[in-house]
Amino acid sequence: MIWRSFESEWVKMRRRRLWYGSYGAITAVVVLTTIVTIAGALHRPDARGDLTLAQLAHASGLSEGLTQSGVLLGAVSFSIAAFQFGGEFAHGTLRNLLVRQPRRSVLMAGKCLAVLTFLIGAVVVATMVAICAAFVMAHLRGIPTSAWTSGTGMGDLGILLGDLAISACGFAIIGMIAGVLLRSSVIAIAAGLAVLLPVETILTDAIPGTARWLPAQLLEAIAQGGSATAPFGAALTTVSAYLMGAVVIAMLVFVWRDVTA
Amino acid sequence: MSAAAVATKPVVQAMVRETEFHAVVTLGLTKRFGRRLAVDGLDLRIPAGSITGFVGPNGAGKTTTIRMLLGLIRPSAGRGTVLGHPLGHSRAYLPRVGALIEGPTFYPALSGRENLMVLARLGGIQPRRIDTVLERVGLGSRGLDPFRTYSLGMRQRLGIGAALLPGPELLVLDEPTNGLDPHGIAEIRAMLRSFADDGMTVFVSSHLLAEIQQICEHLVVIETGRLIFQGGVKELLAARAPELIVQTESREDAKHLLQLVNRIGRSAHLVGDNESMTLEIAADCSWAGDLNRLAMADGITLVHLAERRSTLEEAFFEITRSCAGQTVRENDACRGAGGSDRATGPRTPEAGRP
Numbered sequence: 001m002i003w004r005s006f007e008s009e010w011v012k013m014r015r016r017r018l019w020y021g022s023y024g025a026i027t028a029v030v031v032l033t034t035i036v037t038i039a040g041a042l043h044r045p046d047a048r049g050d051l052t053l054a055q056l057a058h059a060s061g062l063s064e065g066l067t068q069s070g071v072l073l074g075a076v077s078f079s080i081a082a083f084q085f086g087g088e089f090a091h092g093t094l095r096n097l098l099v100r101q102p103r104r105s106v107l108m109a110g111k112c113l114a115v116l117t118f119l120i121g122a123v124v125v126a127t128m129v130a131i132c133a134a135f136v137m138a139h140l141r142g143i144p145t146s147a148w149t150s151g152t153g154m155g156d157l158g159i160l161l162g163d164l165a166i167s168a169c170g171f172a173i174i175g176m177i178a179g180v181l182l183r184s185s186v187i188a189i190a191a192g193l194a195v196l197l198p199v200e201t202i203l204t205d206a207i208p209g210t211a212r213w214l215p216a217q218l219l220e221a222i223a224q225g226g227s228a229t230a231p232f233g234a235a236l237t238t239v240s241a242y243l244m245g246a247v248v249i250a251m252l253v254f255v256w257r258d259v260t261a
Numbered sequence: 262m263s264a265a266a267v268a269t270k271p272v273v274q275a276m277v278r279e280t281e282f283h284a285v286v287t288l289g290l291t292k293r294f295g296r297r298l299a300v301d302g303l304d305l306r307i308p309a310g311s312i313t314g315f316v317g318p319n320g321a322g323k324t325t326t327i328r329m330l331l332g333l334i335r336p337s338a339g340r341g342t343v344l345g346h347p348l349g350h351s352r353a354y355l356p357r358v359g360a361l362i363e364g365p366t367f368y369p370a371l372s373g374r375e376n377l378m379v380l381a382r383l384g385g386i387q388p389r390r391i392d393t394v395l396e397r398v399g400l401g402s403r404g405l406d407p408f409r410t411y412s413l414g415m416r417q418r419l420g421i422g423a424a425l426l427p428g429p430e431l432l433v434l435d436e437p438t439n440g441l442d443p444h445g446i447a448e449i450r451a452m453l454r455s456f457a458d459d460g461m462t463v464f465v466s467s468h469l470l471a472e473i474q475q476i477c478e479h480l481v482v483i484e485t486g487r488l489i490f491q492g493g494v495k496e497l498l499a500a501r502a503p504e505l506i507v508q509t510e511s512r513e514d515a516k517h518l519l520q521l522v523n524r525i526g527r528s529a530h531l532v533g534d535n536e537s538m539t540l541e542i543a544a545d546c547s548w549a550g551d552l553n554r555l556a557m558a559d560g561i562t563l564v565h566l567a568e569r570r571s572t573l574e575e576a577f578f579e580i581t582r583s584c585a586g587q588t589v590r591e592n593d594a595c596r597g598a599g600g601s602d603r604a605t606g607p608r609t610p611e612a613g614r615p
Binding site: 004005007008009011012015017018091092093095096097098099100101102103107256258259260 | 328331332333334335351352355358360362363364366367368370371375378379380382383384385386423426427
């Protein structure tokens with residue numbers, strides 16, 4: 001049953017324009033962040049501890065640029081997921097889907113899996129392109145890349161890819177929840193991005209220690225493999241609890257609410 | 262067994278008997294949105310294998326009723342069955358139901374074929390059925406074009422195609438002719454007839470009463486969420502007395518003829534202005550010969566003589582006008598207005614509630 005819903009959603013997501021737009025946006029974000037990170041690396045360490053060319057030459061150097069793309073990647077993932085779910089209400093297509101699949105939880109689970117696989121694919125493609133860009137930038141800036149292709153470097157890259165995928169999926173799940181609860185892709189994207197980006201940033205700056213409790217800050221920490229305020233394990237645990245609770249609420253609302261759209 | 266269960270058992274047994282002959286049966290179906298009562302104790306009987314028209318003014322509760330039948334909206338009260346399964350178990354009957362609800366809504370960027378593929382995959386329907394359906398609704402050659410390029414008529418046809426995908430036993434169409442030109446309406450009408458010929462039960466809501474009169478055998482009329490008539494279209498129209506419409510050469514002749522007709526006990530009245538005057542006589546065409554002889558005997562020449570039967574539109578306005586805002590006792594009169602054994606009077610929220 002979930003497989004049918006998954007397949008059905010993929011019929012929609014196979015369309016070329018969505019593919020190019022989404023994969024293009026995510027790839028652009030990751031590649032741009034990588035290029036800016038490597039281009040901005042300093043020759044010598046400064047007082048602020050900014051990234052240096054010597055640090056980029058380490059095995060983890062290849063991952064340095066990618067880790068910075070977590071929030072932007074999350075924003076794009078959030079928007080795509082909110083669009084896919086909120087749009088069904090806004091366009092009135094949800095009623096057609098529910099006549100063919102009355103089990104609403106099955107419909108939602110299948111759609112959710114389809115969107116997540118779509119985004120994981122986008123993260124993988126974006127990372128591959130960003131790696132190519134990183135090698136080009138390393139060549140331009142004279143950074144030795146032998147450590148990047150070592151076993152340690154590849155291991156770091158694999159872990160980072162996983163972290164980015166988890167982070168993107170987390171943002172996407174929040175997007176789906178926003179789409180289901182707000183029943184409009186435009187409102188879901190606008191309200192969601194406002195809360196996840198400026199509001200959370202202001203709260204983090206204004207109230208020390210809140211970063212370890214705010215979902216977007218936690219997902220950003222996960223994308224970076226953990227941060228000083230939110231270590232990876234703690235961030236993953238907290239955000240998983242948030243998402244599970246929110247998914248249950250969204251599922252209950254989706255199952256019980258009348259479909260009047 | 263609880264007292265409530267004992268009390269409701271005969272109702273359930275009656276419903277089980279009804280489901281043998283009816284595709285849809287509801288008892289006291291009610292939907293309340295906050296303080297607004299959208300559907301009020303609706304007792305529907307939709308005969309299996311027929312085309313049933315579902316009419317009522319805007320906001321009467323037609324779409325809400327349809328959404329409840331399709332499991333999109335939860336009834337506030339009442340019960341019912343669709344294809345023999347309880348309303349609450351829509352997953353049991355929806356695979357055998359096709360529906361077009363409030364106009365065709367599809368993904369604009371996808372082709373007609375892809376849009377149907379989304380629904381086919383979801384419903385576990387064989388993809389080869391898509392081509393059959395597209396051919397049936399006349400979109401075989403345009404199936405690969407994006408939905409956004411379709412005309413309104415094509416969109417409606419794709420919506421009907423989507424409803425036909427599962428090879429339904431029950432087809433529920435909400436305003437399928439909305440916005441169509443006369444040619445498009447005729448196409449949809451022919452299509453609906455062909456579905457009924459295939460043995461499908463068709464439940465179609467429409468504002469176009471002339472269309473309903475042409476294609477439907479059965480009719481359900483609701484107003485402000487309440488059932489005010491259900492029964493055969495022919496019975497409804499037959500219950501309304503026909504009139505003979507007569508025109509004479511002059512106004513004086515018309516007045517004279519009125520006196521003659523009244524003298525022999527026929528009800529008649531004059532309508533019109535000084536230029537032309539028409540006599541309307543409560544009689545059917547079997548009395549036309551007698552009338553003609555009566556007029557000729559007094560030297561009156563009839564320039565026009567025809568029988569006029571009520572249209573569905575007139576019947577609709579008559580029953581909606583007579584039933585609007587009436588009490589339960591008054592509603593019993595509306596039952597008679599239908600003139601059919603199967604006609605059902607409107608119900609109060611208490612009446613018929615299980």
